[in-house]
Amino acid sequence: MGSGKSTIGKKLASKMNLKFVDLDGFIEAEIDCSVEDAFALQGEKYFREQEEKALIKMSKQDDFVVALGGGTPCCASNFSVIKSTGISVYLQMEKVDLYNRLAANRGNRPLLYSLNENELEAYISSTLDVREEYYNQADIVISAKDFNAEMYGMLIEKISTYDK
Numbered sequence: 001m002g003s004g005k006s007t008i009g010k011k012l013a014s015k016m017n018l019k020f021v022d023l024d025g026f027i028e029a030e031i032d033c034s035v036e037d038a039f040a041l042q043g044e045k046y047f048r049e050q051e052e053k054a055l056i057k058m059s060k061q062d063d064f065v066v067a068l069g070g071g072t073p074c075c076a077s078n079f080s081v082i083k084s085t086g087i088s089v090y091l092q093m094e095k096v097d098l099y100n101r102l103a104a105n106r107g108n109r110p111l112l113y114s115l116n117e118n119e120l121e122a123y124i125s126s127t128l129d130v131r132e133e134y135y136n137q138a139d140i141v142i143s144a145k146d147f148n149a150e151m152y153g154m155l156i157e158k159i160s161t162y163d164k
Contacts, residue, residue: 001070001109002101003091003144013065015152021066027054039111052078059085073134087162089155090135091144098124
């Protein structure tokens with residue numbers, strides 16, 4: 001969350017002449033409900049179930065870049081789908097940089113909007129500590145802190161030459 005998956009994913013897809021799909025947007029269309037409302041009304045367990053279904057459905061398509069939600073790869077069945085159907089990229093960010101991005105934009109993030117600054121910092125730290133085990137298993141790990149045009153070229157080259 002906050003690493004730039006959607007922003008970088010859209011530009012990457014455009015540069016590679018591929019379609020772009022934001023998994024959260026795909027889920028919203030499937031359940032006819034916003035992610036925020038799904039969390040608020042049905043809870044995280046419901047959302048994660050819908051996320052798994054959407055990921056499996058997406059995995060049957062070709063020629064696209066998908067931005068996953070931050071928790072998507074942290075379920076063993078999701079991670080195996082991700083690893084078996086495409087090249088995964090972890091846009092790595094330091095905790096302090098994630099905090100700076102998320103503190104300014106937490107109002108539309110259902111897991112963050114009720115947290116004060118100290119709680120947000122603790123949440124980022126503990127969540128990243130747990131999730132990084134999964135994230136670091138990505139096929140490609142790249143810093144997202146100051147992503148620029150040159151880095152798109154480097155990422156496209158890594159993707160193009162990745163031997164799955």
